[in-house]
Every structure is written in C-alpha cells, then in structure tokens.
Amino acid sequence: xxxxxxxxxxxxxxxxxxxxxxxxxxxxxxxxxxxxxxxxxxxxxxxxxxxxxxxxxxxxxxxxxxxxxxxxxxxxxxxxxxxxxxxxxxxxxxxxxxxxxxxxxxxxxxxxxxxxxxxxxxxxxxxxxxxxxxxxxxxxxxxxxxxxxxxxxxxxxxxxxxxxxxxxxxxxxxxxxxxxxxxxxxxxxxxxxxxxxxxxxxxxxxxxxxxxxxxxxxxxxxxxxxxxxxxxxxxxxxxxxxxxxxxxxxxxxxxxxxxxxxxxxxxxxxxxxxxxxxxxxxxxxxxxxxxxxxxxxxxxxxxxxxxxxxxxxxxxxxxxxxxxxxxxxxxxxxxxxxxxxxxxxxxxxxxxxxxxxxxxxxxxx
Amino acid sequence: xxxxxxxxxxxxxxxxxxxxxxxxxxxxxxxxxxxxxxxxxxxxxxxxxxxxxxxxxxxxxxxxxxxxxxxxxxxxxxxxxxxxxxxxxxxxxxxxxxxxxxxxxxxxxxxxxxxxxxxxxxxxxxxxxxxxxxxxxxxxxxxxxxxxxxxxxxxxxxxxxxxxxxxxxxxxxxxxxxxxxxxxxxxxxxxxxxxxxxxxxxxxxxxxxxxxxxxxxxxxxxxxxxxxxxxxxxxxxxxxxxxxxxxxxxxxxxxxxxxxxxxxxxxxxxxxxxxxxxxxxxxxxxxxxxxxxxxxxx
Numbered sequence: 001x002x003x004x005x006x007x008x009x010x011x012x013x014x015x016x017x018x019x020x021x022x023x024x025x026x027x028x029x030x031x032x033x034x035x036x037x038x039x040x041x042x043x044x045x046x047x048x049x050x051x052x053x054x055x056x057x058x059x060x061x062x063x064x065x066x067x068x069x070x071x072x073x074x075x076x077x078x079x080x081x082x083x084x085x086x087x088x089x090x091x092x093x094x095x096x097x098x099x100x101x102x103x104x105x106x107x108x109x110x111x112x113x114x115x116x117x118x119x120x121x122x123x124x125x126x127x128x129x130x131x132x133x134x135x136x137x138x139x140x141x142x143x144x145x146x147x148x149x150x151x152x153x154x155x156x157x158x159x160x161x162x163x164x165x166x167x168x169x170x171x172x173x174x175x176x177x178x179x180x181x182x183x184x185x186x187x188x189x190x191x192x193x194x195x196x197x198x199x200x201x202x203x204x205x206x207x208x209x210x211x212x213x214x215x216x217x218x219x220x221x222x223x224x225x226x227x228x229x230x231x232x233x234x235x236x237x238x239x240x241x242x243x244x245x246x247x248x249x250x251x252x253x254x255x256x257x258x259x260x261x262x263x264x265x266x267x268x269x270x271x272x273x274x275x276x277x278x279x280x281x282x283x284x285x286x287x288x289x290x291x292x293x294x295x296x297x298x299x300x301x302x303x304x305x306x307x308x309x310x311x312x313x314x315x316x317x318x319x320x321x322x323x324x325x326x327x328x329x330x331x332x333x334x335x336x337x338x339x340x341x342x343x344x345x346x347x348x349x350x351x352x353x354x355x356x357x358x359x360x361x362x363x364x365x
Numbered sequence: 366x367x368x369x370x371x372x373x374x375x376x377x378x379x380x381x382x383x384x385x386x387x388x389x390x391x392x393x394x395x396x397x398x399x400x401x402x403x404x405x406x407x408x409x410x411x412x413x414x415x416x417x418x419x420x421x422x423x424x425x426x427x428x429x430x431x432x433x434x435x436x437x438x439x440x441x442x443x444x445x446x447x448x449x450x451x452x453x454x455x456x457x458x459x460x461x462x463x464x465x466x467x468x469x470x471x472x473x474x475x476x477x478x479x480x481x482x483x484x485x486x487x488x489x490x491x492x493x494x495x496x497x498x499x500x501x502x503x504x505x506x507x508x509x510x511x512x513x514x515x516x517x518x519x520x521x522x523x524x525x526x527x528x529x530x531x532x533x534x535x536x537x538x539x540x541x542x543x544x545x546x547x548x549x550x551x552x553x554x555x556x557x558x559x560x561x562x563x564x565x566x567x568x569x570x571x572x573x574x575x576x577x578x579x580x581x582x583x584x585x586x587x588x589x590x591x592x593x594x595x596x597x598x599x600x601x602x603x604x605x606x607x608x609x610x611x612x613x614x615x616x617x618x619x620x621x622x623x624x625x626x627x628x629x630x631x632x633x634x635x636x637x638x639x640x641x642x643x644x645x646x647x648x649x650x651x652x653x654x655x656x657x658x659x660x661x662x663x
Binding site: 001004005007008011012015016200201202203204205206207208209210211 | 413414415435438439441442443445447448449450451452453454458462463465466467468508
C-alpha cells in the first residue's frame with residue numbers, strides 16, 4: 001500500500017512546478033548569496049582623522065591606518081566637523097591627533113591620541129576601535145625600535161587559527177547555512193503538505209480508506225526526506241562550485257547526520273500541520289518556532305555567550321546539533337565517533353517528532 | 366445493515382445530533398431529508414467513522430463504528446458534500462489511487478462503476494480539478510464505489526448540480542440499488558425524496574418522521590389547499606390574517622394552506638374577495654413531501 005501512497009505523492013510533486021523551482025532556488029539563494037550577506041567581519045570602516053599636528057609622525061600614523069584593509073580614510077579638519085560626519089553616518093571612527101604629538105614623542109613623553117567610535121552598531125564600534133588601537137600600538141613599537149629603545153622586555157604573540165587559517169567568515173557560515181536550508185525546506189514542505197490535504201478536503205477521503213495513519217505519515221515523510229537529501233546535495237554542490245568549500249571530513253558522516261536531521265525537521269513540520277487547520281495557521285506557527293530555533297541555534301551568535309538559562313534551553317533545539325556537526329565535519333573533519341552525543345540527540349528528535357506526528361494525527365477529526 | 370441507537374453529538378451548546386435511533390435495511394435506498402444545519406453531515410461523519418459520537422451506538426453490517434472502525438472502512442464508500450479528490454491528479458489516477466488503497470484494481474470492479482465512469486472516460490487524462498461540477502460528482506461517485514462497498518454514504522451529492530445532472534445521478538443510484546448496495550443519501554431537495562425507499566425527515570438533530578415517501582404523504586392529516594390570486598404578494602398577508610388559517614407557506618407560484626375546523630374554503634374565498642382580491646382560486650391538492658416536512662417542522 002505504501003507504494004501507491006508514494007506513487008501518488010511523487011506524481012503530485014513532479015506536477016508542482018513551483019515546488020520544483022523552489023528546490024533549486026532555495027539552495028541557490030541560501031548557499032550562493034547568503035554567505036556574502038551574513039558576513040560579520042568588520043571591514044571598510046570609515047575613519048575620520050582630525051590632525052592638529054601636521055607632522056611627519058602624524059602623517060605616518062595616518063598612512064599606516066589607511067594602509068590596513070579595515071579603514072577607509074575620510075579626512076577632515078575639525079573635531080566638530082568629524083562629529084557631524086559620524087552623526088550623518090559618513091564616518092564610523094574619529095582619530096584625533098593633538099598638536100605637539102610629534103614633539104611630545106621625541107621628548108620621550110607619551111604621545112596621546114583620541115579615538116571616538118560610533119557604537120550604534122556595537123560590534124562595528126568595538127571591533128573598529130580595537131583594530132585602530134592595535135595599529136596605534138604597533139606604531140608605537142615601530143617608533144621605539146627606530147629609536148633603539150628596547151628597554152622593556154617584549155612579548156611577541158603569534159596566533160595560528162586552526163581549521164580556518166584565514167578566519168574566512170564564509171567558511172564558518174556555509175555549513176550553518178546548509179542547516180538553515182534543510183530546516184526551511186523540510187519543515188515547510190511537510191507542514192504545508194498535510195494542511196493542504198486538509199484544506200482541499202482530500203484528507204477526509206483518505207480517512208475513510210483502510211490506510212493506517214502510521215503508513216499515511218510514512219508516505220508523507222519519505223518523499224520529503226528524499227527532497228531534503230536533494231536539497232543537501234544541491235547546497236553542498238553550490239558550496240563547492242561557488243565558494244570552493246568541500247568538507248574536510250567524510251561525506252558519509254554528513255549524510256548520516258543530515259539524514260537524521262531531515263527526519264526530525266519533517267516530523268516537526270508534521271506535528272505543526274496536525275495542530276493547524278489552515279495553511280495560514282501552519283505558516284504562522286512554523287515561522288514563530290523557526291525564528292526562535294534559528295536565533296538560538298548558535299548559527300549566528302555563539303551559544304556560549306547566551307545567558308545560562310537560554311543555554312540550557314538550546315538543549316532541545318535540533319538545529320543546534322546539526323549546526324555543530326556540519327561545522328565540525330566541514331572545518332575540522334570530525335568523524336562520527338567524536339560526535340556521538342549529537343547523533344543520539346538528532347535520532348531522539350527524529351523519533352520523538354515522528355511518533356508525536358503519528359499520535360497527534362487524528363483520523364477522527 | 367445500519368443500526369443506530371440513541372446517538373448524540375454536540376458541538377459546545379449546539380446539539381447536532383440528538384438521541385437518534387433508526388435502522389436501514391440491506392439494499393435499501395434511504396434518504397435523509399432536511400434543511401442545512403439539520404445535522405445530516407454530522408450523522409454521516411459518525412457513521413463513516415470520521416467522528417466520535419458523545420453517546421449512543423451505531424453499527425454497520427453488525428460492526429461497531431468505534432471498535433471495528435478498521436473493518437468498517439473496508440465496507441463503506443463515502444462521498445463527502447465537498448469535492449475531495451486530488452485536483453492535481455487526473456481522472457484515471459484518482460480512480461486508480463482509490464482502488465489501490467483498498468487493495469483492489471479498477472478492472473476487478475469495473476462493472477460496478479461502468480455506467481458512470483463511461484461518461485467521464487473521454488476525459489480520463491484530464492486533471493480532476495479541471496472537470497465541470499457534474500463530472501466531478503460522477504468521478505467522486507466512481508471513486509467511492511471502486512472498492513465495491515456494501516454501504517454507500519452520499520452527503521448531499523446533488524447540491525450545486527444542475528437539474529439534468531441531478532436526474533441522471535438519481536438514475537445511477539437506482540441502478541446501484543439493484544447491485545445490492547445499501548445507500549444512505551442526504552439531500553436538502555424534497556423532490557428527490559420520492560425516489561427513496563424510505564425517507565427520514567430531519568431537523569435540529571432529530572428525525573421528525575421515518576417512512577416511505579408514499580406513507581408520509583398519505584398520513585398528511587389535513588386537507589391541503591392551493592391558493593392563487595392576481596396580487597400574490599398582498600395575498601400572503603391576507604391569508605395569514607384570515608382567522609381560519611392554520612398554516613400557510615409559499616410554494617412555487619402558489620400558496621399552500623391548511624384551514625381550521627371552523628372555516629371552509631368558501632368562507633376564505635369570501636374573505637379574500639372582500640379585501641379586493643381578484644381571480645381567487647382555491648383548490649384542494651395532494652400534499653408533497655415538502656408539505657409534510659413543513660407541517661412537521663412547524
């Protein structure tokens with residue numbers, strides 16, 4: 001009997017031109033475009049310099065800041081004008097070099113500069129001032145070395161960024177975005193599918209047939225599982241073709257975890273659809289949960305920096321586990337053995353949601 | 366074939382079905398006639414195992430609708446009031462699908478649906494959603510029949526269908542009856558009632574009366590008069606103000622009234638003519654099912 005149910009589902013899927021297009025467009029958008037948009041690196045900070053000194057030192061410092069990839073120089077003369085630029089959004093950071101900057105330094109007195117950052121966007125302000133401080137500190141060291149002063153013992157720091165040597169933000173985001181893709185597609189497809197049958201009334205006709213409800217659910221689950229795997233394939237292919245990103249670990253590991261996850265996501269969609277009577281309802285409920293799940297999944301902000309109670313809540317977020325796994329496999333090349341907790345968690349979600357779906361699907365409506 | 370005992374179902378404060386008891390014999394064409402909101406659909410949904418009753422029992426072919434719902438689903442065919450086949454599958458695919466979920470094939474029971482299906486077969490590669498109303502209804506009936514059910518439930522199958530198709534459809538039902546299929550059909554159209562073996566007049570979740578259409582008509586306790594005059598609109602008001610009038614209903618182009626013992630059609634005629642009505646005609650007529658329903662539901 002399952003064979004006929006599947007046959008029917010696939011006929012409907014292949015006849016649904018919109019769905020087939022979405023199957024290509026969604027991976028394309030999420031994997032090709034989103035990595036550029038979700039970039040959290042702070043670049044192209046607009047730096048406004050107020051130079052009262054007009055000395056060799058001051059212009060060296062300005063050149064040094066300008067030479068870094070982070071800053072774009074917008075030169076101005078007075079502090080008031082610079083503040084105006086910040087207010088109008090034309091500048092992010094102001095560097096004010098006082099008169100006698102060079103003279104003080106040459107006398108051996110500490111040189112003073114003032115740094116003001118626009119912190120409406122906290123990350124941008126904080127990171128920008130941090131970058132600029134390190135440039136200034138660097139400049140100081142340079143000057144000391146030129147003067148032959150190495151009085152204080154120096155500490156040289158050399159950091160190696162393991163698994164993502166160039167700290168490329170895209171490499172970090174793409175594995176996560178694949179999770180977003182699978183979640184959106186599988187959860188939405190399943191949720192809308194059953195509600196669609198409710199709205200069309202066809203579920204009534206199915207309900208008077210001897211088809212058991214577990215088989216009916218399975219008939220809905222399997223096609224969506226296969227669609228999910230296709231989406232995964234498209235997503236990973238785009239990641240490789242456009243961003244040159246291939247997983248460091250094994251493809252089979254990804255397949256195993258994603259396979260479990262798709263079952264869980266589809267199950268979640270099905271539970272939502274069982275409790276909704278219209279597509280509109282299902283959509284709203286789904287978006288409500290998806291937004292919460294996405295924001296607390298660690299995809300965009302690290303879970304470790306969330307408040308303790310929220311960290312505890314993320315235990316029941318299936319997205320969190322797959323996001324961890326995808327990053328571990330893609331960047332670090334972890335194997336299944338190292339990620340058993342995640343595997344168990346995902347399997348548990350898949351079982352819980354699908355059993356819940358079967359139980360909550362009432363044939364006697 | 367169908368046994369119902371003290372069945373009740375309410376939605377909040379609304380009693381959709383109230384202490385209903387009736388039985389349908391094997392091979393019978395049983396009509397449930399009643400206006401919208403009488404509780405017909407609720408009753409059908411309980412009998413087709415889609416809804417649980419609050420109280421009472423119902424048995425189909427000796428099987429309990431709650432306990433043996435699995436086996437009942439093999440035995441019954443249900444055609445809901447709303448078209449509920451897959452609009453994105455073709456005519457043939459729909460029939461194929463419903464045959465296969467009942468573990469049967471189109472070929473096996475083709476003889477049963479042949480008369481009906483033949484009419485839509487030229488369009489068998491058309492999507493069900495693109496069929497006309499009458500054709501959709503024929504397809505729905507074919508799909509409800511393809512597994513050779515013993516009992517067929519048709520919930521308002523002719524609502525929204527043109528008169529010619531309605532006639533055809535009832536013709537098909539009479540043929541199906543000869544195949545030893547028990548049919549329960551609900552309809553708001555009283556004129557379809559006389560084609561049933563027995564009818565139940567339903568209102569407010571109760572059966573007002575159950576009998577053969579002829580008996581129901583024969584048992585009409587009053588003499589029914591058909592009244593016409595030139596100014597029909599004014600006539601109704603005057604009929605109602607006539608002290609001897611017991612009931613008066615608009616019925617197509619005439620008014621059907623019954624009179625109290627103390628008055629006669631002659632006195633009514635005089636009363637109307639005094640009020641300036643011309644061409645007054647008052648004639649005795651034999652009541653229809655609708656008249657019976659009107660009298661009972663008063």
